Amino acid sequence: xxxxxxxxxxxxxxxxxxCGLIGCSIAAALKSRGxxxxxxxxxxxxxxxxxxxxxxxxxxxxxxxxxxASASDLIVVCTPVDQIVRDVRTLAGAxxxxxxxxxxxxxKRAICEPLSTGLPQGVVxxxxxxxxxxxxxxxxxxxxxxxxxxxxxxxPKSAARSAVERLIGFWQALGATVVEMLPEDHDAALAxxxxxxxxxxxxxxxxxxxxxxxxxxxxxxDTTRIASGDPELWAAILLGNAxxxxxxxxxxxxxxxxxxxxxxxxxxxxxxELLRCAKENREAAIxxxxxxxxxxxxxxxxxxIE
Amino acid sequence: xxxxxxxxxxxxxxxxxxCGLIGCSIAAALKSRGxxxxxxxxxxxxxxxxxxxxxxxxxxxxxxxxxxASASDLIVVCTPVDQIVRDVRTLAGAxxxxxxxxxxxxxKRAICEPLSTGLPQGVVxxxxxxxxxxxxxxxxxxxxxxxxxxxxxxxPKSAARSAVERLIGFWQALGATVVEMLPEDHDAALAxxxxxxxxxxxxxxxxxxxxxxxxxxxxxxDTTRIASGDPELWAAILLGNAxxxxxxxxxxxxxxxxxxxxxxxxxxxxxxELLRCAKENREAAIxxxxxxxxxxxxxxxxxxIE
Numbered sequence: 097x098x099x100x101x102x103x104x105x106x107x108x109x110x111x112x113x114x115c116g117l118i119g120c121s122i123a124a125a126l127k128s129r130g131x132x133x134x135x136x137x138x139x140x141x142x143x144x145x146x147x148x149x150x151x152x153x154x155x156x157x158x159x160x161x162x163x164x165a166s167a168s169d170l171i172v173v174c175t176p177v178d179q180i181v182r183d184v185r186t187l188a189g190a191x192x193x194x195x196x197x198x199x200x201x202x203x204k205r206a207i208c209e210p211l212s213t214g215l216p217q218g219v220v221x222x223x224x225x226x227x228x229x230x231x232x233x234x235x236x237x238x239x240x241x242x243x244x245x246x247x248x249x250x251x252p253k254s255a256a257r258s259a260v261e262r263l264i265g266f267w268q269a270l271g272a273t274v275v276e277m278l279p280e281d282h283d284a285a286l287a288x289x290x291x292x293x294x295x296x297x298x299x300x301x302x303x304x305x306x307x308x309x310x311x312x313x314x315x316x317x318d319t320t321r322i323a324s325g326d327p328e329l330w331a332a333i334l335l336g337n338a339x340x341x342x343x344x345x346x347x348x349x350x351x352x353x354x355x356x357x358x359x360x361x362x363x364x365x366x367x368x369e370l371l372r373c374a375k376e377n378r379e380a381a382i383x384x385x386x387x388x389x390x391x392x393x394x395x396x397x398x399x400x401i402e
Numbered sequence: 403x404x405x406x407x408x409x410x411x412x413x414x415x416x417x418x419x420x421c422g423l424i425g426c427s428i429a430a431a432l433k434s435r436g437x438x439x440x441x442x443x444x445x446x447x448x449x450x451x452x453x454x455x456x457x458x459x460x461x462x463x464x465x466x467x468x469x470x471a472s473a474s475d476l477i478v479v480c481t482p483v484d485q486i487v488r489d490v491r492t493l494a495g496a497x498x499x500x501x502x503x504x505x506x507x508x509x510k511r512a513i514c515e516p517l518s519t520g521l522p523q524g525v526v527x528x529x530x531x532x533x534x535x536x537x538x539x540x541x542x543x544x545x546x547x548x549x550x551x552x553x554x555x556x557x558p559k560s561a562a563r564s565a566v567e568r569l570i571g572f573w574q575a576l577g578a579t580v581v582e583m584l585p586e587d588h589d590a591a592l593a594x595x596x597x598x599x600x601x602x603x604x605x606x607x608x609x610x611x612x613x614x615x616x617x618x619x620x621x622x623x624d625t626t627r628i629a630s631g632d633p634e635l636w637a638a639i640l641l642g643n644a645x646x647x648x649x650x651x652x653x654x655x656x657x658x659x660x661x662x663x664x665x666x667x668x669x670x671x672x673x674x675e676l677l678r679c680a681k682e683n684r685e686a687a688i689x690x691x692x693x694x695x696x697x698x699x700x701x702x703x704x705x706x707i708e
Binding site: 227228229246247249275285286288289290292293294295296297298299300301302303304305306307308309310311312313315316317318319320321322323324325327328330331332334335338341342345347348349350351352354355356359360362364367368369370371372373374375377378379380381382383384385386 | 533534535552553555581591592594595596598599600601602603604605606607608609610611612613614615616617618619621622623624625626627628629630631633634636637638640641644647648651653654655656657658660661662665666668670673674675676677678679680681683684685686687688689690691692
């Protein structure tokens with residue numbers, strides 16, 4: 097969907113640091129939405145950076161971070177969550193006064209707390225988390241529509257309002273709905289909506305016996321889909337939000353025990369009631385997603401299950 | 403996909419008892435694959451039976467089970483799992499000698515054990531479980547391709563080989579790959595591949611807080627999709643395989659604890675290894691599904707996740 101939402105953004109040059117799925121999707125969305133400034137893709141030499149240039153997601157590739165940082169008035173750091181603090185510090189050290197830096201990491205407290213101090217005067221960091229992505233990695237899977245009708249959480253804390261407003265405008269220009277949250281509130285919420293589901297999907301995928309593999313159907317496949325995500329990236333996310341994830345796993349285990357106990361006792365009435373509440377809660381969650389047009393009864397894919 | 407696989411089936415009249423998603427999909431598949439005999443849809447008066455006739459899935463609708471049974475040489479019982487034993491007995495009492503009866507229930511021991519005795523002389527019951535379905539219920543969602551390239555488990559135990567072969571030919575004519583198993587082996591396997599994932603999905607959907615609903619993405623949606631299945635049907639399935647499901651939940655909980663402990667200890671190496679094993683096991687399962695053309699890295703839908 098091409099439009100001109102990004103044409104009026106108040107940035108001359110945007111540096112995208114880390115040209116994987118998220119970084120290149122940001123670049124692709126800016127281009128397709130009419131951004132008039134310059135886009136610099138920055139990262140290690142390799143396939144992602146080459147693809148970013150070849151597919152014209154960015155105007156230039158830069159492996160020298162200091163050069164990219166000093167040329168940019170907005171820097172979006174899309175590196176793995178356990179590298180973002182270090183990367184922001186490096187980039188901030190080379191940036192001009194007035195430069196705004198944000199990230200796209202799935203955890204916020206472990207990133208925003210250390211970065212609330214120690215940056216050079218005039219360089220502002222505000223955390224972001226666009227709740228969009230894919231288990232498919234890399235620039236090759238980038239999509240200019242990745243952020244459309246998705247939530248992007250922005251965690252300003254004490255940042256100047258003018259900087260926050262510029263950042264909100266940036267994500268809105270990519271099609272996202274922006275929600276402001278405290279980093280710790282973001283992390284508690286995302287543990288429940290994303291990180292615990294990942295742990296659960298992985299645990300489920302891990303305990304399937306080899307001799308039963310041919311007896312799975314769409315139900316197993318969907319329930320475990322996110323377990324196909326990149327193990328290193330996800331380990332960093334889970335460890336970056338460890339206490340909220342461990343709390344969330346405990347809550348989930350209690351919910352699981354209630355269902356298992358109803359089964360063990362043969363309590364059909366209680367079991368139906370638990371399954372009904374789960375179904376209603378799921379459907380309310382799907383209805384609550386922004387701009388979501390979907391069949392409340394099921395997934396978009398209509399994938400078959402046992 | 404129309405073909406003539408069902409043209410040569412050795413049945414003059416097939417009775418489909420229970421005209422919901424599965425029953426009507428069987429009827430639709432038989433018609434689209436050239437079945438030359440007569441199809442009788444049998445069930446309670448109502449929308450499903452009307453749709454079955456109006457969409458010409460069946461040649462006639464019958465609310466008198468005895469009439470349908472006495473006219474059929476194959477009867478496929480597609481009622482909820484906790485009604486199948488009673489329904490097969492009722493139908494068998496009215497059937498002619500030589501009639502073959504099967505079912506489509508997701509549990510097998512609780513159905514096949516009681517039905518191994520007490521049926522009238524000459525009436526044979528052999529259990530079936532086509533591993534296909536949808537969280538969408540009812541004849542309106544029927545598909546003639548529902549069983550194509552899916553596994554159908556058949557649990558013959560001591561039935562005459564000629565009857566078993568006729569039943570295998572029936573499911574193959576609908577496009578399924580048939581696997582013979584003992585009822586108890588089927589139940590142990592399906593607990594792992596389908597019933598425990600259902601319990602896990604429901605438990606996960608149930609523990610999402612209302613204030614976090616707008617922060618879910620495709621990961622949560624897919625992981626919980628099967629929790630949108632019908633609570634009454636699923637309660638019957640889970641209670642019909644209670645001991646295997648409870649055992650399976652215990653195995654899953656151990657797998658979950660291992661991941662949670664690695665997170666709590668901050669053991670990145672162990673966590674990556676657990677996530678990598680889960681990813682590999684999931685992808686091996688997807689590769690093992692019959693005739694499955696899919697991207698090993700992800701779902702067919704390409705649905706986005708956090």
